Amino acid sequence: MLLLAVLALALAAPSLAYSLGGFIHSPGATSHGFWGKIESCPVGSYARAFELKVEKPHSGVGDDTSVNAIRLYCYNAARKNTGNITSSTMNRGSWTGVYSCDEGDFLNGYNLKSQPDQVPFTDDTAANALRMYCSQSSDYLESPGNEWGSWLEPSFCGSGMGVCGLTTRVQEDQGIFGDDTALNDVRFQCCDL
Ligand SMILES: *[C@@H]1O[C@H](CO)[C@@H](O)[C@H](O)[C@H]1NC(C)=O
Numbered sequence: 001m002l003l004l005a006v007l008a009l010a011l012a013a014p015s016l017a018y019s020l021g022g023f024i025h026s027p028g029a030t031s032h033g034f035w036g037k038i039e040s041c042p043v044g045s046y047a048r049a050f051e052l053k054v055e056k057p058h059s060g061v062g063d064d065t066s067v068n069a070i071r072l073y074c075y076n077a078a079r080k081n082t083g084n085i086t087s088s089t090m091n092r093g094s095w096t097g098v099y100s101c102d103e104g105d106f107l108n109g110y111n112l113k114s115q116p117d118q119v120p121f122t123d124d125t126a127a128n129a130l131r132m133y134c135s136q137s138s139d140y141l142e143s144p145g146n147e148w149g150s151w152l153e154p155s156f157c158g159s160g161m162g163v164c165g166l167t168t169r170v171q172e173d174q175g176i177f178g179d180d181t182a183l184n185d186v187r188f189q190c191c192d193l
Pocket of ligand 1: 083084
């Protein structure tokens with residue numbers, strides 16, 4: 001009986017304006033390196049836009065890494081930018097341009113282009129490109145990155161939720177004789193809008 005009363009109280013409690021949700025993840029990406037620290041948009045704000053840091057293909061000899069970082073741009077309900085977040089990053093390449101949902105809309109899903117591990121002694125690149133979806137559009141935004149790999153299955157936040165944070169899995173620098181892959185995988189955090 002006591003348990004029921006506690007449960008009833010918990011269910012009746014006013015819901016928080018901003019509750020931290022779970023993470024979405026598309027399986028199948030490569031798994032070199034370690035998951036970085038979770039970074040979230042400031043409370044009451046959500047990711048509306050994203051940008052990739054990509055290393056261009058080395059022609060001929062050279063160790064390709066493709067995607068090195070993902071940056072999310074956070075906005076609040078008043079449509080003001082409240083900062084940007086990245087989780088772990090590697091330092092090669094350059095930022096390649098911002099892809100954004102319309103003002104007042106937020107990101108709510110993603111798909112990653114991932115190159116599977118190659119046979120030994122070939123040049124692995126792991127993540128190569130990213131698509132993200134906006135709540136109010138059926139089309140995706142695609143930051144094209146590099147050509148290698150193939151798209152995983154898309155993953156979406158629950159209805160009424162938007163992307164509000166991320167953690168990235170990034171392989172640290174392998175030194176001159178190692179095969180660097182940089183960013184391998186990502187999980188996006190979803191929060192109630
Ligand atoms: C990202 O945020 C940092 C502060 O955390 C700021 O210094 C930097 O200018 C921001 N970058 C962009 C591209 O908005």
